[in-house]
Amino acid sequence: MKTPDKEEFTLSIYSENHVGLLNQITTVFTRRHINIESLTTSESAISGIHKFTVVVDATADNIEKLAKQIEKRIDVLKVFVFRADEIIHQEIALYKVSTSSLLGGNEIEKLVRQYGARILEITPEYTVIEKTGHKEETQELFEKLDPYGVSQFVRSGRIAITKTKKELLENYLKKLETDQTQLN
Amino acid sequence: MEPQSQLLMKEKTNETRRMSGSEAVMQSLLKEGTSIIFGYPGGAIMPIYDALYNYHDQMHHVLTRHEQGAVHAAQGYARVTGKVGVCFATSGPGATNTVTGLADAMMDSTPLVVITGQVTSSLLGTDAFQETDVVGVTQPVTKWNYQVRKAEDIPAALARAFYIARSGRPGPVVVDITKDAQINELDFQYRPVKSIRSYTPESPIDFHQIEEAAKLINLSKKPLALIGQGIVLGNAEKELLDFLEKSGIPAAWTLLGLSAIPSSHPQNVGMLGMHGNYGPNIKTNEADLIIAIGMRFDDRVTGDLTRYATNAKVIHMEIDPAEINKNVHADVPVLGNVKKTLPLITGKITKNEHKDWLAEFEACFRIEYNRIIDKEIAPDDKGLRMGEVISKVSSAFNDDAVMVTDVGQHQMMSARYFRFKQTRSVVTSGGLGTMGFGVPAAMGAKLGAPERPVCVFVGDGGFQMTIQELGTIFQTKIPVKIVLLNNNFLGMVRQWQELFFDRRYASTELINPDFQTIAKGYHVPSVKVTERETLNDAIKQMVESEGPFLMEVLVEKEGNVFPMVPSGASVSDIRLE
Ligand SMILES: Cc1ncc(C[n+]2csc(CCOP(=O)(O)OP(=O)(O)O)c2C)c(N)n1
Ligand SMILES: [Mg+2]
Numbered sequence: 001m002k003t004p005d006k007e008e009f010t011l012s013i014y015s016e017n018h019v020g021l022l023n024q025i026t027t028v029f030t031r032r033h034i035n036i037e038s039l040t041t042s043e044s045a046i047s048g049i050h051k052f053t054v055v056v057d058a059t060a061d062n063i064e065k066l067a068k069q070i071e072k073r074i075d076v077l078k079v080f081v082f083r084a085d086e087i088i089h090q091e092i093a094l095y096k097v098s099t100s101s102l103l104g105g106n107e108i109e110k111l112v113r114q115y116g117a118r119i120l121e122i123t124p125e126y127t128v129i130e131k132t133g134h135k136e137e138t139q140e141l142f143e144k145l146d147p148y149g150v151s152q153f154v155r156s157g158r159i160a161i162t163k164t165k166k167e168l169l170e171n172y173l174k175k176l177e178t179d180q181t182q183l184n
Numbered sequence: 185m186e187p188q189s190q191l192l193m194k195e196k197t198n199e200t201r202r203m204s205g206s207e208a209v210m211q212s213l214l215k216e217g218t219s220i221i222f223g224y225p226g227g228a229i230m231p232i233y234d235a236l237y238n239y240h241d242q243m244h245h246v247l248t249r250h251e252q253g254a255v256h257a258a259q260g261y262a263r264v265t266g267k268v269g270v271c272f273a274t275s276g277p278g279a280t281n282t283v284t285g286l287a288d289a290m291m292d293s294t295p296l297v298v299i300t301g302q303v304t305s306s307l308l309g310t311d312a313f314q315e316t317d318v319v320g321v322t323q324p325v326t327k328w329n330y331q332v333r334k335a336e337d338i339p340a341a342l343a344r345a346f347y348i349a350r351s352g353r354p355g356p357v358v359v360d361i362t363k364d365a366q367i368n369e370l371d372f373q374y375r376p377v378k379s380i381r382s383y384t385p386e387s388p389i390d391f392h393q394i395e396e397a398a399k400l401i402n403l404s405k406k407p408l409a410l411i412g413q414g415i416v417l418g419n420a421e422k423e424l425l426d427f428l429e430k431s432g433i434p435a436a437w438t439l440l441g442l443s444a445i446p447s448s449h450p451q452n453v454g455m456l457g458m459h460g461n462y463g464p465n466i467k468t469n470e471a472d473l474i475i476a477i478g479m480r481f482d483d484r485v486t487g488d489l490t491r492y493a494t495n496a497k498v499i500h501m502e503i504d505p506a507e508i509n510k511n512v513h514a515d516v517p518v519l520g521n522v523k524k525t526l527p528l529i530t531g532k533i534t535k536n537e538h539k540d541w542l543a544e545f546e547a548c549f550r551i552e553y554n555r556i557i558d559k560e561i562a563p564d565d566k567g568l569r570m571g572e573v574i575s576k577v578s579s580a581f582n583d584d585a586v587m588v589t590d591v592g593q594h595q596m597m598s599a600r601y602f603r604f605k606q607t608r609s610v611v612t613s614g615g616l617g618t619m620g621f622g623v624p625a626a627m628g629a630k631l632g633a634p635e636r637p638v639c640v641f642v643g644d645g646g647f648q649m650t651i652q653e654l655g656t657i658f659q660t661k662i663p664v665k666i667v668l669l670n671n672n673f674l675g676m677v678r679q680w681q682e683l684f685f686d687r688r689y690a691s692t693e694l695i696n697p698d699f700q701t702i703a704k705g706y707h708v709p710s711v712k713v714t715e716r717e718t719l720n721d722a723i724k725q726m727v728e729s730e731g732p733f734l735m736e737v738l739v740e741k742e743g744n745v746f747p748m749v750p751s752g753a754s755v756s757d758i759r760l761e
Contacts, residue, residue: 016382020319027324068506074328074348077382176381 004059008037010087010160011063013052013070014044014077014169021075025052028069034058038091040157046169049077055158078172082162089160093138094120095129095145096152102127108148115141126151200371205335205361206235208372209299212342213243215374216297218270220244220261220631222254226274228314229301231366233272246631246660249652251278253624255285256650259294260628263611264586264636266419268349269628271298276314279360280321284618286356287325291615292440293417295354297345305333305362318360327355335368340375347377352385353504354417386503387519394525396516397475397499398532404473406541407433408464408496410456410485413440413614414478414503420523421445421607424477427530432537434545436464438479440614443604447583453545457485458749459596462556463548465747465755468493470544475499478522481511482615491754501525555760556746561601567740568716570597570669577639577667578602580723585637586611586629588664590622590646593675596745598641608633620649626664627656637665637727644670644696654706657732665726666708668736671743672696679744703734710734 015021022041029036037055044051058066067079099122102108108129112119117131129145131138135155142153162168203211209232213221221243225233236245248254251273258269269289273282279300289296303312319331328348332341338361345357401407409431415424421444428435428445434453437444445452454461456468468474474496479485486492489511500507500514501522508517518525560571574597578585583603588611589595595612604610611629613621626640647668657664674692681689703710709729711722713736726735749758 020323023320024323031324065506065510068508068510072504072506074380074383173381176384 004061006057006059008055008057008084009063010082010084010089010158011052011054011056011067011070012080012082012160012162012168013054014079015050015052015073016075016077017043017048017050018075021050021073022052024073025070025076028066028073029056032062032066032069034062034066038157040159042159044169046173049169053158053160078169080162080168082160087160087162089134089158090132091135091138091156091158092130092132093142093153093155095131095142095150096126097129097145097148097150099123099125099127101148108145111141111144115144117141200373202369203372204231204235204367204369205338206231206366207238208335208338208370209342209361209366210235210239210243211372212339212374213270214239215376216268216342216346218243218268220246221270221272222246222248222257222261222628223272224248224251224254224274224278225272226278226301226314228275228303228363229272229278229299229366231363232299232301232361244631245272246627246656248624249655250650251281252284252620253627253650253653253656255282255289255296255298256618256621256624257628257631257653257656258296258298259285259289259292259621260588260611260625261632262294262296262628263625264608264629265632266608267632268295268297268346271296273298274301274314275303275318276316279316279318282358283322283325284616286322286358288613288616288618288621289356290325290327292613293354293413294356295349296356297342297349298356298358300358300360301366302331302360302362304364306364308333308362318358322358325356326358329358329360331360331362332365333362335365336370338365338370339372343375343377344380347380348383352383386521387505389520389524389528390518391528393516393518394528394532397501397518398529400473400497400499400516401431401433401475401529401533406467406471407431407473407475407538408467408471409433409435409475409477410438410479411435411441411444411477412438412479413444414501414522415441415444416607418478418503418521418523420478420521420526423523423526423530427526430530430535431533432535432539432542433475434538434542436460438482438485438614439599439612440610441479442599443607443609446605447603451542453542454549455599457482458487458751459600459745459747461549461600462552462747462758462760463545465749465758466548467545468755469495471496473497473499475501476512477501477526478503480504480507483511486511486755487749487757488752488754491756552747552760560597567743568713568719568737569743570594570739571601573667573669573719573737573739574598574601574641576719576723580727581637581639585609585639586633588612588622588626588629588638588640590640590642591617591619591676592643592646593671593679593743593745594641594643594669596676597669600745619646622646623650623664623666624653624656626666627653627660627662630662630664639665639667641667641669643675644668644672644694644699645674647699651702654703654708658706658708661731663731665729666732666734667726668699668734669739670696670699670736671739671741673741675743676745678742682742682744683748684750699734699736708732708734710736713737
């Protein structure tokens with residue numbers, strides 16, 4: 001049997017804001033041996049509800065099972081699974097270079113302009129450059145800057161927004177309400 | 185002592201009352217209808233035990249000999265009653281000793297609330313004496329867990345715990361309460377939880393799915409119903425019978441589905457799985473429709489998934505959405521409680537009999553009877569066999585006892601040869617296969633169903649994993665009947681060594697103690713059977729005994745359980761020898 005291809009998926013996981021939830025969620029990944037490529041957590045647009053954005057490489061079949069097992073945790077409200085074309089997503093990267101290398105010529109400045117990056121801070125010693133974009137873009141800039149000496153480089157996890165108009169969770173919460181009245 | 189607890193009773197009103205966290209635990213348990221607790225004390229839970237002291241006339245506490253025993257006993261209690269089993273354990277080692285029982289209850293969907301004491305909140309995270317991260321340790325083996333650090337949070341946490349444990353697909357819950365929360369005071373008021381925003385215990389019924397399922401059933405020529413514990417958990421036995429009797433569909437049960445319908449029902453075609461019956465296994469790949477009702481397609485049931493139900497469409501009726509398409513693709517998933525969905529389907533199907541199809545199972549049964557069953561329950565050779573003992577014990581109890589088992593060959597034999605008349609007559613460790621489960625689970629079962637005989641079958645290996653619970657049986661006077669099927673081997677592992685490891689019996693032979701002497705030490709009367717001639721008398725003695733009783737039977741050392749679907753093989757490759 002041919003093993004099905006892995007694809008990149010972004011999961012938006014909404015939960016109550018309780019201690020220990022991250023652990024509850026990540027153990028589901030661990031059990032299925034799925035490596036987390038990136039993870040971001042924050043409050044969602046709805047107050048009191050937390051949002052985890054997780055990027056993984058997995059098969060479509062596996063991701064469906066994974067999502068259901070996460071959703072099964074009592075304090076998890078809902079899990080939405082997206083392919084890349086269903087979301088707008090960004091990551092932010094910070095690069096630290098020595099200010100002397102910046103002054104040495106206009107190469108770095110050119111790169112900053114060309115990549116739509118910006119300079120966050122300049123001190124006599126170092127300069128911090130910031131770029132938001134997809135991973136490939138921030139990576140490419142890193143490779144271009146590297147010859148001039150990047151002393152630190154960090155990249156955040158992915159954050160994502162769906163292309164549909166409303167926050168999906170709101171629709172879900174509405175549906176919950178109607179289901180509840182149907183059950184009672 | 186007692187005047188004080190009477191006072192407490194009188195004060196029971198809806199108004200709030202000032203009390204300690206520990207007393208709030210007791211009051212909350214009363215509100216949830218708890219009348220029995222299985223547990224073991226220790227430093228971090230002493231305030232709760234102190235509060236318990238005032239409630240002895242309303243709450244029976246069973247002091248087990250090990251926390252694992254307490255959890256298994258609570259499981260046995262929950263399985264026969266359908267109520268939530270409740271346990272107490274102290275922090276650290278007390279809590280970690282509950283882990284096996286929690287994992288077992290998680291696998292087998294058994295509702296439990298386990299309350300553990302925890303070190304004082306100011307010491308949390310400091311590696312204090314007997315501090316363990318109980319929430320972290322039990323998280324993967326509980327449906328929900330929670331640490332309470334403030335007395336005033338106790339009622340709400342317990343209300344939530346009970347609601348989660350018993351609703352939807354049931355499961356075990358741990359509430360870890362710090363010592364200061366037990367000691368400090370609160371204004372007690374109890375509000376039972378009726379819903380939780382982030383938790384959907386039952387999906388609403390999708391009538392389109394019902395429609396589709398009924399259509400498939402009406403078209404099917406060779407349908408097979410697979411019945412699991414979901415029937416029992418949903419109290420849907422009557423709804424299942426109505427469905428079966430209108431549809432005429434043959435029904436096979438899983439290990440945990442045993443006793444959901446009577447053994448003698450004409451449409452009952454036996455047990456599924458590795459050591460199940462020949463017919464339901466071999467016919468799985470001939471069926472054109474599988475109707476799975478409250479079961480989860482465990483690998484011990486399906487064997488090789490790529491060669492499972494190859495000719496069938498699948499209807500999967502299930503309360504837990506995560507089970508749909510997990511192992512077997514469902515052509516028609518029917519989400520929800522089977523107690524509600526089954527009658528809707530029954531209402532839409534046409535009456536049928538499936539006589540020829542049922543006759544095929546009958547033919548399979550005759551093959552299995554001649555090749556295996558007859559030799560097992562009525563052997564001509566000298567050695568005693570597990571099957572004959574189990575079958576005779578079943579008859580001696582009029583086929584109406586609660587059967588509890590440990591894990592191993594004797595478990596599979598019990599599942600095959602014991603017979604049932606009413607539901608909730610089986611307590612066995614299915615998903616986790618926990619040796620040591622049997623004896624403590626039987627104690628809980630007997631306390632939950634005191635009016636029914638409770639008989640536990642154990643092996644010589646598993647018996648010794650929780651043998652200390654004979655102390656609980658003695659102290660608490662629990663009249664369970666223990667049948668020890670002694671083959672002086674870790675029999676099930678030995679069978680695999682014989683069949684798949686070239687008879688290399690690595691560490692499976694047991695040199696055993698004199699079990700009768702041990703029983704005597706615990707004041708449990710016993711009899712030992714070494715020859716067939718004395719078996720009937722011994723069984724009679726056991727059945728007629730008033731209190732607890734041990735019947736040890738020396739069975740054939742190298743008996744095997746057949747049929748068998750070897751691990752990883754297809755159900756079609758079931759072996760009769
Ligand atoms: C706690 C635990 N450890 C190990 C096993 C693996 N195991 C399954 S069956 C079995 C043998 C059981 O022997 P015994 O209790 O004598 O029962 P028998 O098979 O002989 O009837 C073993 C070791 C298990 N299921 N549970
Ligand atoms: Mg044995």
